[in-house]
Amino acid sequence: MVAYSKCMRTEGVRDFPDPNAQGKIDLGSGKKFDPNSDVFKAADTKCKKLLPDGGNAAPPPAAVGPAQINYAKCMRENGVPKFPDPNAEGGIDLNGETLGVDPTGPVFKAADDKCKHFLEEAAGGAPRVEKTGGP
Known part of the structure; x- marks a missing residue:
């Protein structure tokens, strides 16, 4: 997850956070990037191979809770x-x-x-x- 975060920043999502102690990345607290932007999507495409299971794992339950x-x-x-x-x-x-x-x-x-x-x-x-x- 740390490698993914670093990759996202390298690919143009400057304020992308590091994972917390539980390995989760908080995309919703005070960040200045849009997960729906073209820059974010392009970075995610390049970096998701660094995620567990290459980014193909099911999203965690209740992403929005x-x-x-x-x-x-x-x-x-x-x-x-x-x-x-x-x-x-x-x-x-x-x-x-x-x-x-x-x-x-x-x-x-x-x-x-x-x-x-x-x-x-x-x-x-x-x-x-x-x-x-x-x-």
Whole structure:
């Protein structure tokens, strides 16, 4: 999966993420690429041979699950009202024109900070613990 990620970046998808500790690649949290773009598709065609089973393995079940839906809903509730739901592959088009907010700006980043726990927990991370009161 690491080799696939590196290949995707080499082939023009500059912000393609590395896999997490569970070997999964998150295509939906704050990334600035479109999985439906020609560049992405061309890179995937060249790089998928690096995936397990050459990319022919069945996609993981529930590519879009409650975590992605909850993340999108949370983003809309926290300052990014046009944040889209993920597509069938779990990808989200994050261009500023569609969102109405700069995906590299402070409003988007603040919303992502509040909402990314949905994706982190789904990827096997620790549940979010909110700090209240005092230092």
